[in-house]
Amino acid sequence: MPTVDIVDLNNEKVGSLDLADEVFGAEVNEALLYEAVRHYQAGERAGTHKTKVRREVAGSGKKLWKQKGTGRARSGSVRSPLWRHGGTVHGPVPRDYSYNLPKKMVVGALRSALSAKLRDGELKVVQAFDFADHKTKNAMGALAKLEAGRTTLLVDNGESRNLTLGVRNLKGITLLPTKAVSVYHLLGNRSVLLSEAAARKFSEALAK
Helix, strand or coil, X not given: CCEEEEECCCCCEEEEEECCHHHHCCCCCHHHHHHHHHHHHXXXXXXXXXXXXCCCCCCCCCCCCCCCCCCCCCCCCCCCCCCCCCCCCCCCCCCCCCCCCCHHHHHHHHHHHHXXXXXXXXXXXECCCCCCCCCHHHHHHHHHHCCCCCCEEEECCCCCHHHHXXXXXXXXXXXXXXXHCCHHHHHHCCEEEEEHHHHHHXXXXXXX
16 A cells, blocks of 8 residues: 655645555556547547538539530539539548547546556645645745646645635646546646645545
């Protein structure tokens, strides 16, 4: 069972926490991590690409010349895909790229990601993000003491107004509740700071 130190906002140890071995000590499955990130990115795609077919492009519907007798190839409309500025054949249309990933795969990927972060020393448990005010400067100072990386994911169960306002303008800082955390967020940030409540929540929810 992994045991981690609990630190305060001054990065001083104030206790320790036993984490679930199934969640924070699992074997890292890289193939599963890849599938989870691919699944998240597919769901984020807008899918708004669109080209116009011949019925949608501008142009007259009049037949350009008579069918026979001119010596030219027969033609019926300037909107034909064969013509410049004509419609597009088999072009992209709006679509939804998202797809379902089995729940066991999602949970397994989260376990792998959390275990990898803890193994690499990129995960830290903070007692609580109790900022005295909502000033960005003070939030930046607290994160510097916690040795946050250039890109940092903060995970907190509660809704602290000071925390939300303090970090929202900091570049590279992402704040999420436990239920919104994905493998994409965990792997996409250099360091992960969990509140004690969030760490306990992960241990309970993902160990089942």
